[in-house]
Amino acid sequence: MDNFFDNQRILQLIWKRKFHFVIVGIVAITLSAIFSGPAFITPKFKSTARIYPTNIWTLSDESETEQMLEILNSNDIKFRMFETFNLDQVYKINKEDPQYLTYLFAEYNTNVSTSKTEYETAEIKVLDEDPQRASEMCDSIISYFDQKVRELHKTKNKEMVDITDKQLKRKYNELDGFEEKLDSIREKYGIISFGQVDEVTRGYMNALATGRGSASDTKKIEKLYDNFSKEGSRAYRLENQYNKTIEAIDSLTIVYDTYLTEYEKEITYSHVVEYPFPADKKAYPVRWLIVAFTTLSAVFFALLVFLVLDYGKKD
Structure with missing residues (x-):
């Protein structure tokens, strides 16, 4: 040879x-x-869309576009597409078949694809016998993507709203406890605030040094001074804890309001830079x-x- x-x-x-x-x-x-x-x-028509991710939290080393592709290819979106467009009938797959889902996913993945472009957009391509349906499938994938991300964000924000709400309730309970103890000290010992101690001390020392004022006034000042000596440090600690609790409540309220605002937002998570349309020429x-x-x-x-x-x- x-x-x-x-x-x-x-x-x-x-x-x-x-x-x-x-x-x-x-x-x-x-x-x-x-x-x-x-x-x-059978001829098939292609519909294409390109979208940019926006308002997305990056959860790992993936870029926002890569994260977008992960969600676009999620089974949640695929199942919604199966149901919305009756794709088992479109792809002529029998629901009674034991491998029904295997065949349905294989057919869907053959006709629907997503990829990242060099300009960091996510490109969605849909092939279908009906050009109108191909275009509508593209639109639906974008819509379901926004709904899926919104659901993920709402779940996380709701979780944080509930956590901060519990923390706020606990802090308000602590505040009520400190307030009750401080009210008891004020009522029983006449100590309004630990900031009075300098003023009371000066008044008591002046009264003793000058001998001015009535004996009853001097006695009141002396009694208040004794009360400060006995309960002043406790009142001081309670007052500090009370003020710190108020500061904590203020900080938690800001966090709570932030997450509540995020939870109540109804925003989109994609910028459509190329809208799909029904093709007038077959692609396959x-x-x-x-x-x-x-x-x-x-x-x-x-x-x-x-x-x-x-x-x-x-x-």
Whole structure:
């Protein structure tokens, strides 16, 4: 077989069998044109959309667009598409089949694809026999994406609203406890605020030093001074805890309001830069490509057959 693939021999064979190759080519072109026609392969139309992610939290090292693709390809969205467009009927898949979902997912993944472009947009492509349905499927995928992200954000924000609400209630209960204890000290000992201690001390010392004022006034000041000596430190601690609790409540209220605002928002999570529309020209099958590939394959196969026949004759 040293000269089986000899170039000169091949060229001679092609010239010798040129009419055979022409016939093979014509037959291949004719058959491939027929079998790639709508009678054998149902034409499909393509609808395309491109969207940018927006208002999305990045949860890992993925970019916002990669995260968008993860959600676009989620089973939640696929199941909604199955139901909305009755894709089991469109793809002619029997629900009673034990592998119904396997076939349905395979068909969907064949006809619906998402990818990231070089400009960081997410591109959605849908192939379908009906151009209007292909366009509507593109629109629905975008809509379901927004709803899915909104649901994820609402779930997280609701969780934080509930957590901060519980913390606020606990802090308000603590505040009521401190307030009750402070009210008790004020009523029983006359200590309104620990800030009074300097004023009471000065008044008591002046009264003792100058001897001014009535004995009853001096006695009141002396009693208040004694009360500060006994309960002042406790009142001081309670007052500090009370003030810190108010500060904590103020901080938690800001956090609570922030998450509540986020929870109540109704916003979109995609910017549509290319809207889908019903195509007026089929995208599949590409008949010229099928015809060209089939014809080249047939001619090449014929060449191999003729080479084998010619080589056998020489032997």
